[in-house]
Amino acid sequence: MSGLTDKTIAELRDGVRGGDFSAREVAEAFNAAVEAGGQLNAWTVTTPELALEAADAADAARARGELKPLSGVPLGIKDLFCTEGVDSTTGSNILKGFKPPYESTVSGKLKADGAGMLGKLNMDEFAMGSSNETSAYGPVISPWKRKDGGNAALTPGGSSGGSAAAVAAGMAPGVTGTDTGGSIRQPAAFTGICGIKPTYGRCSRWGIVAFASSLDQAGPMARTVKDCAIMLESMAGFDPKDATSLDLPVPNWEAGLSSDLKGKRVGIPREYRIDGVPDEINAIWDRGIEWLKDAGAEVVDISLPHTRYALPTYYIIAPAEASSNLARYDGVRYGLRDVPEGGNLDAMYATTRDDGFGAEVKRRIMIGTYVLSAGFYDAYFTKAQKVRTLIKRDFREAFAKCDLILTPTAPSAAFGLGEKMSDPLAMYLNDVFAVPASLAGLPAMSVPGGVDGQGLPLGLHLIGKELDEQSVLNAGLAIEERSGFKARAEKWW
């Protein structure tokens, strides 16, 4: 039953429930797709046996009439999530071979709801990157190709690059991602799938390897808006083990889905019309505006005046927090330990960290340590925190005039592997549209809008008010229904 890997999460769940096929058949089909997609390098480790085990449990539960919300649905888990007894490496050499004795809250919730695990997904090292090229496991190759670009291998985006490629290639119906400054939304846009970063605090960070704690959020990536709603419902919820977890009930987002946007005002921020963005991106944006109007929304111009400071602010705050969070990798507690001949404790720290971290992670640690140093703390870190407050205020003021904001997700379509690795600033620019919502802790989603002249997907980006994931999902659904986006990567792997 090869058609099973074309099905959405909702279709798989309902099909297993209705007895159209067994959960075991589903798991077998996806396990086979994972194996067949090996060339894409999307997985750091595969766990077909765990997918089958959950499937058998689902089939048994069905026989007893005790199905759970995700029974029969196998998922991929980004390697930033600690998974009990299964390698959790964050795409880094320093954690190679690390098998956590515990499960992250979010992946645990998915499992408790009946989902199986197909494996762990490749990613930029410690989620630092926009192309999945900083991974110690090598880059993920996008299933997409440029129409006339020969065979150039493209990036699926990052840092959740393995997650995006797995869904786009039909190796998983849904996956977890994490988003610190765009890492769910940009790869979703690059690969023609949906991905939502909820309000900061909706999903517990417990057991997710920390990058920048005030920004990190987990979220789902899947082919449809509805599938994202289903997964997010399972992933979200209060967790006393995370001090920033929101103690609020989880809405029934799936049941609340409606593409009727009557009475909604959608803001178009003029500062997001930036120079150098290809016309095709602006054209998709304009089409998105028309689709939302067609769904009943009123479109208003808004201003987010501090937008231009968002990226520099992010690249102070995120490395600062990362430098502190990554201090724990010292060769004593986790993963790699390298002790030079006759070396003392300090030498062990230095050698382990030098061997274990890749170039981008070292760059972030150095930037972070610098902006937190006594002499520069006020000039950089304190200043960045103040600008972050201004960015939050921009959104608060804008949301007095609108309920939602529509922008493009990324300033370009997927680029070729190697194209931007030598220029960190060009790489950081990928997140220019995604980062402001991260700094403000707001829910934001990317949905496919169309394709460019090369046949590559382009994403539309919706930003909502705090805790208003429902409006984001609903506007995403309105776009999905109107864009008619059906493009899939042609199978070459």
Ligand code: GLN
């Ligand atoms: N690309 C951004 C960075 O490199 C965002 C990463 C993320 O969201 N995890 O920091």
